[in-house]
Amino acid sequence: MMSEPLLTIKNLHVGFDIYGGHLKVLDGVNFTAGKGEKVGLVGETGCGKTTTMKAVMRILPIPPARVRDGEIGYKGKDLLRVNLKRTRGVKGKGISMIFQDPTAALNPVFTVGRQLMDVVKYSTGDDRSGDKIRDRAISALKDVAMPDPERILSNYPIQLSGGMRQRICIAMALVTGSELLIADEPTTSLDVTIQDQVLRLLGNLVEEKGNSTVLITHSLGIVREWTDRVYVMYAGNMVEASPTKELFSKPLHPYTQGLMKAVPKLTGEGIAEGVTGRIPNYLTPPPGCRFHPRCPHVIPICEQERPPFFDVGDAHQVACYLYKE
Amino acid sequence: MAEKIVIVKDLKKHFLTSRGTVKAVDGISFSIKEAETLGLVGESGSGKSTVAYTVMGMYRPTAGQILFRGKDISKEARKRPKSLKKQIQIVFQDPGSSLNPRRSIKQILELPLKVHGLLTKKSGTQQVERLLEMVELPLDYMYKYTEAIGGGEKQMVAIARALATDPSFVVLDEPTSALDVSVQAKIIKLLLQLQRELHLTYLFITHDLSLMRNVATRVAIMYLGKICEVASAAEFFQNPVHPYTRMLLSSIPVVSEAEEALKPKKILSRGEIPSPVDIPPGCSFHMRCPEKRDNCSREDPEMVTVGEGHTVRCHLESQNADSHVRSIRIPTGGI
Numbered sequence: 001m002m003s004e005p006l007l008t009i010k011n012l013h014v015g016f017d018i019y020g021g022h023l024k025v026l027d028g029v030n031f032t033a034g035k036g037e038k039v040g041l042v043g044e045t046g047c048g049k050t051t052t053m054k055a056v057m058r059i060l061p062i063p064p065a066r067v068r069d070g071e072i073g074y075k076g077k078d079l080l081r082v083n084l085k086r087t088r089g090v091k092g093k094g095i096s097m098i099f100q101d102p103t104a105a106l107n108p109v110f111t112v113g114r115q116l117m118d119v120v121k122y123s124t125g126d127d128r129s130g131d132k133i134r135d136r137a138i139s140a141l142k143d144v145a146m147p148d149p150e151r152i153l154s155n156y157p158i159q160l161s162g163g164m165r166q167r168i169c170i171a172m173a174l175v176t177g178s179e180l181l182i183a184d185e186p187t188t189s190l191d192v193t194i195q196d197q198v199l200r201l202l203g204n205l206v207e208e209k210g211n212s213t214v215l216i217t218h219s220l221g222i223v224r225e226w227t228d229r230v231y232v233m234y235a236g237n238m239v240e241a242s243p244t245k246e247l248f249s250k251p252l253h254p255y256t257q258g259l260m261k262a263v264p265k266l267t268g269e270g271i272a273e274g275v276t277g278r279i280p281n282y283l284t285p286p287p288g289c290r291f292h293p294r295c296p297h298v299i300p301i302c303e304q305e306r307p308p309f310f311d312v313g314d315a316h317q318v319a320c321y322l323y324k325e
Numbered sequence: 326m327a328e329k330i331v332i333v334k335d336l337k338k339h340f341l342t343s344r345g346t347v348k349a350v351d352g353i354s355f356s357i358k359e360a361e362t363l364g365l366v367g368e369s370g371s372g373k374s375t376v377a378y379t380v381m382g383m384y385r386p387t388a389g390q391i392l393f394r395g396k397d398i399s400k401e402a403r404k405r406p407k408s409l410k411k412q413i414q415i416v417f418q419d420p421g422s423s424l425n426p427r428r429s430i431k432q433i434l435e436l437p438l439k440v441h442g443l444l445t446k447k448s449g450t451q452q453v454e455r456l457l458e459m460v461e462l463p464l465d466y467m468y469k470y471t472e473a474i475g476g477g478e479k480q481m482v483a484i485a486r487a488l489a490t491d492p493s494f495v496v497l498d499e500p501t502s503a504l505d506v507s508v509q510a511k512i513i514k515l516l517l518q519l520q521r522e523l524h525l526t527y528l529f530i531t532h533d534l535s536l537m538r539n540v541a542t543r544v545a546i547m548y549l550g551k552i553c554e555v556a557s558a559a560e561f562f563q564n565p566v567h568p569y570t571r572m573l574l575s576s577i578p579v580v581s582e583a584e585e586a587l588k589p590k591k592i593l594s595r596g597e598i599p600s601p602v603d604i605p606p607g608c609s610f611h612m613r614c615p616e617k618r619d620n621c622s623r624e625d626p627e628m629v630t631v632g633e634g635h636t637v638r639c640h641l642e643s644q645n646a647d648s649h650v651r652s653i654r655i656p657t658g659g660i
Contacts, residue, residue, distance in 0.1 A: 044505040161597050191368035192532065193594040196576035200593075218505065221535075221578025248580060262510035264535040266562055266577065266584040271539050273514055275507040278475055 005073075006212045007033040007056065007095075007180055012070030014048075014055055015282075017063055023282035025051055027236040027290065029070070030309065033180065038206065038213045040223035040244065043233035044259075046279055049216045052233075053182045055080070057097055074180070096173040100185040102165035106157040112168055113137060113153030116175065123176035140175040144168070145201055163194035170202055174209065181206060184216045199226055220263055224248050229315075232256045235280055235290040241309065242316040252318045254295050289320070297322055327358040328394075330494060330526055331380070336389035336399075338372075338379050345602045349375040351550035352389070357494075362520070362527040364541030364558070366534055366573075370598055372550040373530050377496045380528065381415050393494070411441050414487035418499040420479035424471045430457075430482055431467035437489040456485040460515060477508035481515070488519065494526045502531065513540060534577055535584075538562055543634070546570050549601060549609040552628075556635040562587055566637045568614045608640065616641060 014026040026048050033039045041049050054060045056072055056079060072079040074094065099105040107115060116137045134153070141149035144167040157165055166186060173181055183202065187195035203226060206213045215227055223230050223244065230247050232240040232255065240253040251257045258274030277294040280286050286293050292302040301321050309317040310324055338350040349372045357363045367373040378384050380391055382402030391399045393413065398405055417423040424433055434453045438444035444452065453467050460481040471479050480500060487495055497516070501509040517540065519525060529540055537544055538558055545555045546569065554567040565571050571589040579585055596613035599605055605612055611621040618640055626640045 044507065163597055191598070192534070193368065193572055193576045194597060195578075196594040199578075219578055220506075220580045224580050225578050259506060260580060262506045263580050264506075264509075264513075264533070264539045265581065266535050266538050266574075266579055266587050267581075268538040268558065268562065271510045271513050271536075273507075273510045276511075278477070278508075 004035050005032045006035045006037075006075070007031070007214075008073040009052065009056070010071050010073070012052065012055060012072065013068040014051055014060065014065060014070075015068055016065050021283045022066075024285055025236045025282050026055070026070075027285070028306070029233075029236070029238055031231060031238060033212050033214055034229075035179075035212055036210050037229060038203075038215065038227045040227035040230040041214060041216045041233060042218065042220060042223045042230060044218055044279065047233045048236040049233055050184055053097070053184060053214060053216060056182065057095060059097075094178055095180045095182065096176050096178040097182040097184060098166075098169050098173050098186045100188050102162065102169045102189070103157065105169050106165060108157055110156075111153065112155050112157060112160070116140065116153070116168065116172055119172045120175055136175065140171040141168075143174065143205060144171045146171070161194075162190055163198060166190060166198055167201065170198070170205070174205060174211070179211060181211045181213045182216070183213060185218070186215075187222070188217075195222075220248075220259065232259070235285065236282070237290055237306070237319060238309070239291065239319045240317065243314065246314055246316050250316070252312060252316070252323060253291075253320050254297050254322075255291050258294075327360060329356040330359050330394050331357040331528070332390075332392040333376075333380070334390040334392070336376070336379065336391065337387045338375050338384055339387045342602070347601045348550050348604060349601060350379065351604075353547070353550070353552045355545055355552065355555065357526055357528060358542075359493075359526055360520070360524050361542040362529050362540055364537040364544040365528060365530045365547060366532065366537055366544060367547035368532060368598055370549075370601055371547040372601070373547050374498055375550075376547070377415065377498045377528065377530050381413065381496055382410070407441060411490040412492050413494050413496070414490065414492040415496040415498060416480070416483050416487050416500045419503050420471075420476065420483045421503075423483055424479055424486075426471050428470070429467065430469055430471070430474075433471075433482060434467070434486055434489055437486060441490050443490065452489075456489055459488060459519065460485045475508075477504055477511060480504065480512055484512075484516070484519075488523070491523075493524070494528070496528045496530070498530045499532070500529075501536070502533065509536070516540070534573060535579070546573070549598065549604055551609065551638065553610065553639070554635075554637045556632070560632065560635055564632070564635075565589065566631055566635070566642060567639050568592065568616050568641075569610050572613070572615075608638075 009029055009031040012026050012029040016023040016025060029052055043049050055067060067080060117133050120133050120136045138149045141152055146152055146167060187198050190198060217223060227244050230242060230244050231238050234255045240256050251260050261272040262274035264271050275294055280290055288304045289302045289307050292298045299321060307319045307321050309319050311317055312323050334354050335352050336350055337352055340347040340349055365373050365376060379386050382405055385401045386399050390397060402410060431453050434456050435444055435449060438452060454464050457464055457466060462478060462481050501512050520527060531537055541558045543557050544561045545552050548569050554570045565574055571592045572594050575589045575592050576594045592615055607622040607624055608626050611617050621640055626638050626643055628636045628638045629643045630636050631642055
């Protein structure tokens with residue numbers, strides 16, 4: 001089902017030291033993205049989606065963040081143990097990231113061209129003549145369907161709309177020739193019609209170039225329309241992993257089921273209160289399964305032991321004791 | 326038939342800026358019947374929040390009229406009588422910034438009661454307790470400050486504050502767009518329950534059409550300061566007419582096959598919403614419209630009725646409507 005893995009995260013524990021204690025955010029995260037695969041990472045605010053991918057990019061603020069355990073395998077290397085100076089190679093040639101807010105991701109005082117050409121220089125690492133770099137930047141802008149790329153190069157980010165800014169960020173991420181693209185809520189700050197355009201464009205580009213993509217989102221709808229496989233995350237744990245189609249026809253984890261119920265639907269059947277209660281405090285997270293205080297099907301073992309992933313067939317895995325065997 | 330408690334006629338709100346006049350709201354008309362929810366949907370910059378703020382009296386309308394229970398309220402809030410202000414309340418998008426972090430929840434909920442002279446010294450605590458019960462928050466929350474509670478709970482407090490003066494009409498300006506879906510579900514359930522119990526009328530503003538489907542009785546779509554389509558919620562999603570509405574619907578990411586079937590297939594989103602300083606001539610949507618005709622870039626279309634309570638502002642429909650009328654007239658003439 002899944003192609004050869006490109007990124008493998010094993011048992012990742014990341015916490016944050018704060019005044020008054022240690023926030024245990026990621027609690028043994030396991031995650032794999034295959035070559036050429038579009039993987040979704042879906043969960044609500046504060047569940048650790050971004051923290052996980054920031055750990056991959058090595059851009060967690062350390063301190064206060066602290067990686068307590070785990071490994072991140074990428075092309076035979078453990079990204080957590082490579083020399084930070086050498087991660088320049090990882091960032092520049094291997095993995096790039098698109099952030100949620102393109103306005104904050106672009107520097108307001110430099111032109112788009114300057115910033116884009118810097119990325120080209122940085123990622124290719126050679127000092128080719130200015131013209132070649134400029135050509136490369138222009139073709140990158142053409143790739144993201146930017147009208148009049150020559151003019152855009154001399155524009156400042158403030159002169160462009162939100163959708164165009166995000167397309168610049170996509171161009172920057174792809175111009176490096178990265179094999180793995182991490183898109184962190186790339187369309188959350190955009191309107192629905194622009195979101196549709198940006199996601200279609202991004203989908204076409206990664207398919208054309210054969211990139212692996214991790215799409216972080218809180219929207220189940222986007223996951224369904226855009227990804228091949230999905231991880232559902234809750235309070236620092238992966239609770240369900242499945243091919244996208246399978247997940248939407250047969251959500252198994254009580255949290256996934258609750259989330260699906262809570263999404264407002266166009267068919268207008270009303271909104272059900274899918275998940276009651278609120279997300280746990282990371283200072284003192286509940287023992288055992290972190291979802292058990294909100295779970296409608298809780299059984300005694302849930303309060304004691306953290307459930308591992310159980311295989312339920314068709315590459316579908318659930319971290320829930322209800323599906324043991 | 327329920328009474329129309331809010332009537333907005335040809336409302337305009339223009340802002341003068343250094344770059345020119347921003348026509349945030351440019352001649353819109355709608356009405357809201359008692360105990361119904363009118364959903365006002367639009368993208369950022371469409372002017373939907375300006376409509377809300379103008380109805381609330383936070384802005385003085387440039388032109389047009391707002392009637393509330395027959396009374397003209399097209400003026401700023403400070404010129405409206407207090408007894409009227411009590412009737413109209415608002416819940417803002419971001420409870421983090423609409424609630425004062427330096428006041429306890431008790432103080433926050435007491436303020437509207439004080440302003441309207443409803444607070445009695447003896448039973449002040451009970452009045453606050455009643456409000457907290459209404460929004461299903463624990464009573465000991467009254468001594469907390471907003472930083473100690475979650476985003477969803479803050480919005481519950483904001484709702485309680487809006488309901489403190491016992492209003493009949495509440496403007497909800499994207500009340501759940503800053504919240505997660507599971508929290509959103511809880512708030513929406515509460516809002517609908519309160520509407521039934523207290524016989525409230527809502528003007529619900531959102532950019533989320535799927536949410537609209539589940540809360541609104543009628544839906545109005547706004548684009549660049551104008552309303553382009555109004556219909557009842559069910560009709561709207563089964564029979565969307567305006568090309569912009571269909572573009573919006575086709576752009577929504579959905580979670581099931583049944584929903585997928587409701588999305589218009591052929592129309593793909595393209596182009597961007599133009600700057601409201603520089604609104605295109607004719608129909609403001611013509612630059613993005615896949616069904617553009619010659620006259621679209623010259624003449625602004627009129628609202629035409631295409632079904633019961635279903636109106637559309639599009640040249641395609643006005644032509645259809647004309648030919649429809651003609652096709653009826655001809656046989657009648659023959660007889």
